[in-house]
Amino acid sequence: MLRLEPRPQASRAMIYLSPLLALLLTLGSGFVIFRLLGVDAGQALYAFFIQPLSDGYGVSELLVKAVPLVLIGVGLAVGFRANVWNIGAEGQLAMGAVFAGGLAIWVPEESGVWVLPAMLLLGMLGGMLWAAIPALLRTRYNANEILTSLMLSYVALLFLSYLVHGPWRDPEGFNFPESKLFAASATLPILLDGTRLHLGLPIAMAVVAGVWVMLARTLVGFQVRVVGASPRAAQFAGFRERAMIWFALLLAGALAGLAGMIEVAGPIGQLVPQVSPGYGFTAIIVAFVGRLHPAGVTAAGLLLALSYLGGENLQIEMGLPQAVTGVFQGMLLFYLLACDVMIHYRVRIGRPRVIEGARR
Amino acid sequence: MNETLLVLQAACLTIIGAATPLLFAALGELVTERAGVLNLGLEGMMLIGAVAAFAATVVSGNPYLGVLLGALAGALMALLHGIMVLTLLTNQVATGLAMTLFGVGLSALLGAGFVGVTVAPLPALPVPLLASLPLLGPLLFEHNLLVYLSLLLVVGLSLFICRTRAGLILRAVGESPSSAHALGYPVIRIRYLALLFGGAMAGVGGAYLSLVYTPMWSENMTAGRGWVALALVVFASWRPGRALLGAYMFGGVTILQLHGQGMGLSIPSQFLSMLPYLATVLVLVLISRDGVKLRENRPASLGLLFRPSS
Secondary structure, rough: OEEEEEOOOHHHHHHHHHHHHHHHHHHHHHHHHHHOOOOOOOHHHHHHHHHHHHHHHHHHHHHHHHHHHHHHHHHHHHHHHHHOOOOOOHHHHHHHHHHHHHHHHHHHOOOOOHHHHHHHHHHHHHHHHHHHHHHHHHHHHOHHHHHHHHHHHHHHHHHHHHHHOOOOOOOOOOOOOOOOOHHHHHHEEEEOOOOOEEEEHHHHHHHHHHHHHHHHHHHHHHHHHHHHOHHHHHHHOOOOOOOHHHHHHHHHHHHHHHHHHHHHHHHHHOOOOOOOOOOOHHHHHHHHHOOOOOOHHHHHHHHHHHHHHHHHHHHHHHHOOEEEEEEEHEEEEEEEHHHHHHHEEEEEEEEOOOOOOOOO | HHHHHHHHHHHHHHHHHHHHHHHHHHHHHHHHHHHHOOOOOHHHHHHHHHHHHHHHHHHHHOHHHHHOOOOOOHHHHHHHHHHHHHHHHOOHHHHHHHHHHHHHHHHHHHHHHHHHOOOOOOOOEEEHHHHHHHOHHHHHHHEHHHHHHHHHHHHHHHHHHHHHHHHHHHHHHHHHHHHHHHHHOOHHHHHHHHHHHHHHHHHHHHHHHHHHHHOOOOOOOOOOOHHHHHHHHHOOOOOOOHHHHHHHHHHHHHHHHHHHOOOOOOOOOOHHHHHHHHHHHHHHHHHHOOOOHHHHHHHOOOOOOOOOOO
């Protein structure tokens, strides 16, 4: 039998070792899964984890995919620290895309430099508005934000689908459910010729730095950390729980909306029914693997971006379904949570040894 | 006259079809939560159940075997969840999310070879004599096995939870695990059993979707029904009878989604598809508004970790 012995103090080493251990376990399980699927496991793992990064273009694609994951992950991490479980980032992303894309479609071809900043703000506003609903329902009516934020995700995705199938469909688009292509002034400039690397990268880096400073140096960041470490202490210190819920949801919503704007104004360049391959859900994993810290989230964002590239490459190279990506992502979070046990407990195997007189 | 009856009948069948998978998942989760365990992996377990049931039916040709395998697959997922939250004491919310994300991915991988395949749906089993009643016969007595089972389950669980000693112990474990432990009840084992039951029922709900409701397999076909079932449990105040009411209300909302345009409503289909999700939010708000009452009904240890003292 497995037995858990509490550690007198949380193990700091395990906090950082746990993600690595989880990654190793995921790789091991991936090996087994590939064997079960009847493919050369070594070759499949190579195609998943190494080959996508073998040239400069691959690395640039990794960064392109990491940008939305890191942006959303940082926002969610702040919320998770404060025990606010926003799992509706996918919908907040879609609303950000809708708000920003609406402006891009509406402005004439030749518009000034004001368009992109305006889209940026609108994207954040869209995500914030969508996240404000679960915040209102939680603070005012006590409704569980896990369920409401997720339900609203479906609503947002359906709304986006309605827009591109209906009023915002490109009249010259051969009836495809897509908006017209955004004009150059409404598209994020490319940083490196020959790649899709766009202005979203420095924006995401600035956001990471900003949230880091916020958490480490400001009162609101201090409150977030206290609420996470000890909700009761936060109560006695007089931190208002409602304000914390609002703050966590609005911040995550704004960043998810920003990610949505960056996706449609960057790699996609128009509004389509599916602006994200599930970044909003994957970002939950990013936040946990990144230990709810901006620096960790950045590293985790890169790792999970690789899981998207790996899945695509595996499909091209070996004809395996792209769903492999989801399995790897799910396993990673799973193993991580299991390994996290060792932060607070020592795992012992066998019956407890009772030493006379030594028991508390 | 005859036509109106037919429309009415079709509507009732739609309600039952949409409600039954929700009812299974919600009843299972209700038992799990009565033992104090929160299973946010319900969506993933339904998906795994759906794909396992569908694959088993395609391979064996027997849909009943499919349902059984769906239940088994759901229970296996629940076992995994149990090892995490009951033995390794991981956070129940985070682990539930992991189960759902993992279930979405794994079911898509397992089902990749079954997209586009169709199966003969679960056959209807008319109750002898009663089914030949005019009007009521086809409405009440011409369903497949799972519909009857779901209704029996409501009655059975109501009696089990409120009228039996085992039900009392289940509730004790959910209300105060430390008291139950002190009285000598194996809290962790009971929680495992409740969780396994919940997983199996989620699997059956998924099986209903892939074997009766559609009947086919497509990626992410539950479309949030696992989460709706979680909301239904809150709506039901953790009582089986009310879960039945809630599930059938949601079935009613689905009518608009499926037949709204046929009934001459000139609303884009996407808005009609939003209705079940919006209804879930609305119901949650209405039921959660009274915080005191909600706390009274909710199993007191729901979602909290419990480590036996020795």
